Amino acid sequence: xxxxxxxxxNGLQYSALLxxxxxxxxxIFGIMNVVNLAHGSFYMVGAFCAAMAVAATGSFTVxxxxxxxxxGLYGLIVERLVISRLYHREHLDHVLATLGVxxxxxxxxxxxxxRSPPFVAIPPMFSGSVPILPGLNYPIMRLAFIGAGVLxxxxxxxxxxxxxxxxxxxxxxxxxxxxxxxxxxxxRLFMLVFALGALLCGFAGVMxxxxxxxxxxxxxxxxxxxxVVIVVGGVGSVRGALLGSLLVGITDTIGRAYIPIWMSHLxxxxxxxxxxxxxxxxxxYILMAIVLLVKPRGLIPAQR
Amino acid sequence: xxxxxxxxGVIFVLLLLxxxxxxxxxxxxxxxxxxxxxxxxxxAVSLDLVLGYGAMISFGHAAFxxxxxxxxxxxxxxxxxxxxxxxxxxxxxxxxxWPLAxxxxxxxxxIMGFLSLRTSGVQFIMITLAFAQxxxxxxxxxxxxxxxxxxxxxxxxxxxxxDLEDPTVFYYVCxxxxxxxxxxxxxxxxxxxxxxxxxxxxxxxxxxxxxxxPMRYKLTAFVISAAGTxxxxxxxxxxxxxxxxxxxxxxxxxxxxxxxxxxxMGSIYGPILGAAVYLGLEQTLTAWTENWMLFLGPIxxxxxxxxxxxxxxxxxxxxxxx
Numbered sequence: 001x002x003x004x005x006x007x008x009x010n011g012l013q014y015s016a017l018l019x020x021x022x023x024x025x026x027x028i029f030g031i032m033n034v035v036n037l038a039h040g041s042f043y044m045v046g047a048f049c050a051a052m053a054v055a056a057t058g059s060f061t062v063x064x065x066x067x068x069x070x071x072g073l074y075g076l077i078v079e080r081l082v083i084s085r086l087y088h089r090e091h092l093d094h095v096l097a098t099l100g101v102x103x104x105x106x107x108x109x110x111x112x113x114x115r116s117p118p119f120v121a122i123p124p125m126f127s128g129s130v131p132i133l134p135g136l137n138y139p140i141m142r143l144a145f146i147g148a149g150v151l152x153x154x155x156x157x158x159x160x161x162x163x164x165x166x167x168x169x170x171x172x173x174x175x176x177x178x179x180x181x182x183x184x185x186x187x188r189l190f191m192l193v194f195a196l197g198a199l200l201c202g203f204a205g206v207m208x209x210x211x212x213x214x215x216x217x218x219x220x221x222x223x224x225x226x227x228v229v230i231v232v233g234g235v236g237s238v239r240g241a242l243l244g245s246l247l248v249g250i251t252d253t254i255g256r257a258y259i260p261i262w263m264s265h266l267x268x269x270x271x272x273x274x275x276x277x278x279x280x281x282x283x284x285y286i287l288m289a290i291v292l293l294v295k296p297r298g299l300i301p302a303q304r
Numbered sequence: 305x306x307x308x309x310x311x312x313g314v315i316f317v318l319l320l321l322x323x324x325x326x327x328x329x330x331x332x333x334x335x336x337x338x339x340x341x342x343x344x345x346x347x348a349v350s351l352d353l354v355l356g357y358g359a360m361i362s363f364g365h366a367a368f369x370x371x372x373x374x375x376x377x378x379x380x381x382x383x384x385x386x387x388x389x390x391x392x393x394x395x396x397x398x399x400x401x402w403p404l405a406x407x408x409x410x411x412x413x414x415i416m417g418f419l420s421l422r423t424s425g426v427q428f429i430m431i432t433l434a435f436a437q438x439x440x441x442x443x444x445x446x447x448x449x450x451x452x453x454x455x456x457x458x459x460x461x462x463x464x465x466x467d468l469e470d471p472t473v474f475y476y477v478c479x480x481x482x483x484x485x486x487x488x489x490x491x492x493x494x495x496x497x498x499x500x501x502x503x504x505x506x507x508x509x510x511x512x513x514x515x516x517x518p519m520r521y522k523l524t525a526f527v528i529s530a531a532g533t534x535x536x537x538x539x540x541x542x543x544x545x546x547x548x549x550x551x552x553x554x555x556x557x558x559x560x561x562x563x564x565x566x567x568x569m570g571s572i573y574g575p576i577l578g579a580a581v582y583l584g585l586e587q588t589l590t591a592w593t594e595n596w597m598l599f600l601g602p603i604x605x606x607x608x609x610x611x612x613x614x615x616x617x618x619x620x621x622x623x624x625x626x
Contacts, residue, residue: 033426035429082609086609091425095363097608099562100608101605103604104597104600104602110595227434231427235427278441278442281438281442292419297423
């Protein structure tokens with residue numbers, strides 16, 4: 001029972017990370033119709049900036065600032081230099097150009113920060129653990145991560161359904177040509193959305209830095225999972241991204257914890273190891289395949 | 305003879321002459337390098353069939369490359385251990401194993417294509433990517449076959465009367481297979497089937513209204529392409545004497561795409577040039593700096609933004625570009 005609760009909490013924490021990354025990406029897909037493989041790079045840039053800031057100042061607040069500003073600025077530069085030239089191109093061009101950005105960023109980060117950045121310790125404010133159930137302690141850092149995810153989800157909800165910018169974003173996801181025809185500077189909206197996505201990535205990077213390894217290529221690993229989230233949730237909808245993050249995050253975490261146990265009951269030991277480790281990694285893709293068979297456009301698609 | 309045929313002729317004559325050049329300069333590295341060009345060209349040409357003609361942006365072709373490689377490696381592994389594979393005694397013969405690799409890649413391509421082609425656009429890219437990644441993780445999880453470290457192959461497959469262990473002979477076999485595949489792909493794109501496929505790229509709705517069901521045509525092209533990439537994977541495992549999950553990693557699919565774009569998409573011949581340029585760039589830039597991606601990334605971006613027809617399109621001229 002405790003194990004289930006603990007794993008569910010870990011699942012929520014992973015979902016929070018996935019949501020921070022996919023909320024921006026799904027908007028970029030949905031509104032700008034741009035496939036962005038470089039999205040994970042902003043997450044990496046954020047984490048490296050945070051690691052450097054912690055090493056220089058020792059303050060986690062400064063690290064958050066450094067990560068958000070660093071990733072946001074880098075996102076803005078990439079948007080101006082590369083992405084803004086791609087809006088009316090086909091998807092293949094997006095894929096290849098952003099692949100170029102990804103490869104370039106990996107090399108650039110290696111050159112600027114080195115291969116192994118300083119270790120980021122859990123800040124004193126979030127260190128230790130608290131009991132969430134009688135007899136079950138849970139690390140505060142992970143709780144803070146979940147809290148950050150919830151805050152961002154609420155913020156996004158407010159931004160998208162209550163503000164004028166959000167109205168334009170929703171309208172843009174529905175039909176960007178009409179929005180442009182109505183006299184809205186759609187290019188500026190695109191730039192804003194892209195920078196917001198990069199900024200959220202940077203925030204995810206700083207929150208993940210004390211929990212996960214900060215390394216070159218950390219963005220690519222999580223990027224594909226983010227894609228799965230978006231496909232499951234439906235391209236272009238933030239609500240879809242939230243639902244997708246929760247489904248994928250919890251499926252993955254629970255699968256990692258329980259599939260080996262179930263398999264060891266079902267199969268002889270010489271096969272169960274191989275089968276379960278393959279099945280564990282494949283679980284979210286199986287989830288995606290099932291969702292697609294039932295709903296090819298995802299669970300909550302934005303466009304009609 | 306127009307400019308395009310001339311360029312194609314020069315490419316093939318040069319590739320044919322590689323072992324002689326290596327002989328004259330007594331530099332066996334050239335043959336090795338050219339073998340790599342040809343194997344990657346085989347994969348890139350296959351991908352061009354779906355990407356350049358069918359407008360299906362498959363980001364999952366590394367999966368087929370990996371499958372081809374692992375067919376060779378796993379059969380070799382069981383032959384070495386002396387046990388049967390699902391009751392089959394196994395074989396060293398390339399004439400059995402290589403077609404098997406193609407068939408297996410085609411079957412996986414059929415399943416993957418059938419599921420992925422239910423969607424289009426952005427979703428199609430992400431789904432093919434996700435399927436390839438799934439296979440990657442399955443391969444990493446196969447502890448019996450080396451898991452993360454991959455599986456080494458003790459000896460190349462054998463062919464009657466042909467000694468594949470000899471680098472020059474192996475090069476010519478790879479070259480011949482690549483040339484045959486290029487010919488097959490040219491025949492496909494010029495056939496009525498190929499015309500329909502190109503029709504879907506130009507205007508899907510018009511094509512549907514003309515009475516062509518998209519799934520059938522696109523799936524067939526996808527499966528053919530998967531088989532070609534599987535063959536390339538089998539050749540690679542024979543060349544490198546090694547198969548690892550990295551063969552199926554998503555960045556490998558990115559490599560194939562980069563080759564197509566550098567060479568020129570939708571021409572079948574372009575990717576041959578692209579493979580040579582890409583691997584050549586990698587070779588020269590890594591000799592120069594460890595962070596060679598710092599240059600490759602911008603090159604890729606510039607080619608995409610400003611030189612869509614690639615090297616082949618530039619050489620052959622816009623009139624003759626297929």
